[in-house]
Amino acid sequence: MVQFTLNGNPCHSGAGDNALLLDVLRGDLGLTGTRFGCGANQCGACHVLVDGASVPACDTPLWAVAGKQVVTVEGLGSAAAPHPVQAALIVYQAGQCGYCLSGIQISAAALLARNPNPTDAEVRSALDRHLCRCGSHNRIVKAVLAAAQHMPPKPTESGA
Amino acid sequence: MNLAFRLSTDAAALRAGPGGERVRAASLAVNPRISQWLRFHADGSVEARPGKVEIGQGIVTALAQIVAEELDVSLARIRMVPAGTDTSPDEAVTSGSLSIQESGAALRQASACARALFLDAAAAQLQAAPETLQISDGEIRAVSDSTSGGTSGSTSRTTSYWALAAGINLDVDADTAIKPKAPADYRIVGTAAPRRDLPEKVFGTPRLIHDLVLPGMLHGRVVRPSAPGAHLESIDSSAVQTLPGVVCIVRDGSFIGVVAATELQANRAAEQLAQLAQWRETRELPDAQHLPAWLRAQPVESKVVDQRADPAIVSATRTMQATYSRGFVAHASIGPSCALARWPADAASGALEVWTHSQGIFNLRTDLALAFARAPETVVVHHVEGSGCYGHNGADDVAYDAALLARAVPGRTVRLQWTRAQELAWSPVSPAMRVDLEAALDDAGNILAWKHDVTSNGHGTRPGRAKTPALLAATHLEKPFEALIAVNAPLAAGGGAERNAVPLYNFPAWTITNHRLLTMPLRTSAMRSLGAHCNVFALESFIDEIAHARGEDPLAFRLRQLSDPRAIAVVERAAQLCNWRDDARGEGHGRGIAFAKYKNTGAYCAVIAEVDVAREVRVKKLWIAVDVGLVINPDGVRNQIEGGAIQAASFTLKEAVAFDRSRITSDAWEHYPILKFSEVPEVDIDLISRPDQPAVGAGEAAHGPVAAAIGNAVFNAIGVRVRDMPLTPERIISAMA
CATH class of the missing domain: 3.30.365.10 (Aldehyde oxidase/xanthine dehydrogenase, molybdopterin binding domain)
Incomplete structure (x- = not known):
């Protein structure tokens, strides 16, 4: 049994230490916002936050998140209380098919948490692991830069 | 690939009306009843049921705008019903940038007819002439001063779609004589309504299959x-x-x-x-390193798709020839x-x-x-x-x-x-293509005659059109169905491999020939822009080569040979956007221009690309001018044009399906790279709005012009013509050698 925190709530899974986080999220836990794209850490569609870092859930065994904070797109925000990146994606109409957006938001949120004022190049660099086939890249970058202006102030102390 | 495809093979439908009218009426001709398109509910909502589907392009939002506009209701009242064979009108395939033309036109007409039926019913109930009624967000009000009924209380002078819905029979054919609103009266169409699907996609709400x-x-x-x-x-x-x-x-x-x-x-x-x-x-695949030669060596079915004759060709003093190609694209x-x-x-x-x-x-x-x-x-x-x-x-x-x-x-x-x-x-792949071009020139380098030969597998093995199923596993069964060899749609429906092979320039003579392969080692079918990606790359590259040989500015050379004012307008606008000057760049920096009217019946699009060429080609910026006629949703058009342009840049710079003599080897992202965030160019788009012209699709307009603009910019940057896509570092190096 692996215990961790999922979107702020205690969570445990008996899927086995080596089960992949993506399978557990989409399967037993029923959180389908995190998407399967390649299963090989090459497209970014399945990224989630693990203790604030953006990681591919398809390449993360369950044991690696034991005791950690896991945040999926469903936990990042909601229509009632969107994360600044989510609000900006909608304002900028930054998306077409949307398949890649879950993973991209996760990396964008991780970036803004550690760098509240990124440059255009820094945003692109942070999102370079994420493939988008519809060509929404520039709108997404603009949205992330705009979201940076609306991030809540950083906590004064770092670490957990 | 779409309704136009089906109707273009149907002589009766072709006779139904002149010109583009038959295409615009196509969906309604097949599905004439208003109730197939619209339902009104007492709860104050309208169901719209397009047979075209959302595939990431934002079509559902644009179609909702069209319905809301004709009915004079707020957008929020329109519920778009997902398509199903048991619930929707048959609109064949969502493709060819035809959803606005086909589904949009049908929904517009069905809505105009429904509106008229409701107005008639309201007029009877309110004892007023239909033309004196006004509709505001579904509420129908008599505003005439003539109080023939003798009542002056306002409550008796209003009704609504919702109150009347139960009594209106929509199981009637839409009357094509009823005129929809004039574009000058549009208040919802033409606005940048936000996409209806985006919030759920952003919040990870279950929505996708x-x-x-x-x-x-x-x-x-x-x-x-x-x-x-x-x-x-x-x-x-x-x-x-x-x-x-x-x-x-x-x-x-x-x-x-x-x-x-x-x-x-x-x-x-x-x-x-x-x-x-x-x-x-059992099967040997072609030599991936020599696809143009392989294409030429295959058995083909050849067809002259367009011809324009002029005896002036006898005065030609020289010819230019060039061959362009691209690989299979995934x-x-x-x-x-x-x-x-x-x-x-x-x-x-x-x-x-x-x-x-x-x-x-x-x-x-x-x-x-x-x-x-x-x-x-x-x-x-x-x-x-x-x-x-x-x-x-x-x-x-x-x-x-x-x-x-x-x-x-x-x-x-x-x-x-x-x-x-x-x-x-x-998955099916988009075919490898070879384009052989030849121009006959006079002493001054004017183009007298033009020859364009396309050699390619067909661009269509879509389901639902053959005697056997076009489904992959159908050929794997113990009793297999026959494998289909890809064909091309008729040119009247946009064509396949020959799409955009016919020039829009006023050359005196031309012969355009399509050579369709009769072998198909890799299963090919339709992908965004079909043959236009390679045909426009070839045609617009060759135009540049001829302009360069003449020593003429490629912009001026093009403008001199265009007569369609909308074509001239987009080319001039693109040039204005980037302050085009005919100055030699070089030393690794270059600009190139290209133009096409998609399918020669759709959107006009001119592109200027700016590139840096060092070890590899980096596209820094794309300036794009586009004319899609009436704009239903400007932000939707920009989104489609920009997305198409970025995807086209990816095709052009990076993409080719890799295979050995047995199997496809590009079966992981590391072997099939696409353009990444750090490689995507800035895209500057200018929309030329023409509310008096029919609305046409935007999704595929940029693919050909972007490819050619990049190729021309590479030539401008390094003085070397790379005629085979993708324009990889290896190709650049070998072209320079």
Whole structure:
């Protein structure tokens, strides 16, 4: 049994230490916002936050998140209380098919948490692991830069 | 690929009206009843039921705007019903940038007719002349001062769609004589209404087919042959049968798959099956390094698609020739194809139900019925949005796979998602193309005659159009269906390989010939812009070569030979956007221009590309001027143009399906790279709005011009012409050598 925190709530899974986080999220836990794209850490569609870092859930065994904070797109925000990146994606109409957006938001949120004022190049660099086939890249970058202006102030102390 | 395709082969429909009118009326001609398109409800909502589907392009938002506009109701009242073969009008395939023309025109006319019926009913009830009534967000009010009824209270002078809905019969044919609103009166059409689908996509709310969970659902996985054309010689699957969760293994000839309780269990079982399967390979693939030569060596069916004769050619003093090409291109959607299927528990009654992200649910139904020897009415196909769709991808194939697996477990739903390798190696691919161009010139370098020869596999093996099903696994069965050789749509419907091969320039003479391959080692079909990507690359590159040979500014050279004012306007606008000057750049920095009118009937698009060429080509910026006629949603058009331009840059710089003599080897992202965030150019778009012109689609307009503008910019930067796409570092180096 692996215990961790999922979107702020205690969570445990008996899927086995080596089960992949993506399978557990989409399967037993029923959180389908995190998407399967390649299963090989090459497209970014399945990224989630693990203790604030953006990681591919398809390449993360369950044991690696034991005791950690896991945040999926469903936990990042909601229509009632969107994360600044989510609000900006909608304002900028930054998306077409949307398949890649879950993973991209996760990396964008991780970036803004550690760098509240990124440059255009820094945003692109942070999102370079994420493939988008519809060509929404520039709108997404603009949205992330705009979201940076609306991030809540950083906590004064770092670490957990 | 669309309704125009079907009607262009139907002589009666072609006679239905002059020019573009028949295309615009097509969807309504096939589905004439208003109730097929619209339903009004007492709760204050209107259901709109397009047969075209959302494939990531934002069409559902634009269609909702059209309905809200004609009915004079707020956008929020329009509910867009997902398409299903049991609920929607048959609008064939969502493709060819025709959804605004076909579905939009039908919904507009159906809405105008419904509005008229409601006004008649309201006039009777309110005892007022219909023309004196006003509609505001569905409320119908008599505003005339003539109080013939003697009552002056306002309550008796209003009614609404919602109050009248139950009494209005919409099971009547839409009257095509009723005129929709004049564009000058538009208040909703033409605004940048936000996309209806985006919030759920942002918040990760289940919406896509990949997220769909049905009660008691099982999971499938298929094992594809070791290579195209390979036969399954033997497999001992007894050990897999007993793996945890495995419900059954399904084999039919060379089709093999597994059904299990969970996706993970299905994956594990399929991995073992793949290890155990013994294949006999039968097909040799072409030499990927020499595709232009291979294309020329194949048996072909040749057809002159357009010809313009002029005796002036005898005064030609010289000719120029060049050959351009590109490789096979993959759809490469981020989400692998996915489907769900369920057979009735009792085979004799009930329907086979399929959930799919296919572009053509009715066409898929036709082929499923063919493949399973069932009546089409006993197959119900529901559309659910999928990952981005850019043409005939694996959506239909995976739906058939799911149905083959689900047949073994009647009454249970089976969900099947392809692997990444299956998505990249087994979806249809866009054909490799070769374009041979020849121009006859006079002493001054003026073009007297033009010859354009396209050699390519056909760009269409879509389902629903042949006597046998066009579904991948249908050719793998023990009693296989015949494999189809890809064909091209008639030029009247936009053509396939020959799309945009006919110049829009006023050359005195030309001969445009399409050579369709009669062999098909890799399964090819329609992908965004079809032949236009390579034809426009070739044509617009060659124009540049001739201008350069004459020493003339390529912008001026083009403008001199265009006569369509809308074409001239986009070219001039693009030049203004970037302050085009005919100055030599070079030393690794360059600009190039290109233009096309998509399909020669659609959107006008001119592009200027700015590139840096060092070890590789970096596209820094694209300036794009576009004219799609009436703009339904300016932000939607910009989104489609920008997305198309970035995708086209990716095709042009990076993309070619890789294969050895047996199989596709580009079956992972590391072997099929696409443009990344750090490589994407800045895109500056200017829309030329023409409310008096019919609205045309935007999704494919940029592909050809972007490719050619990049090629021309590379020449401007380094003085070397690279005529084979993709413009990889290896190609640049070998062209410079």
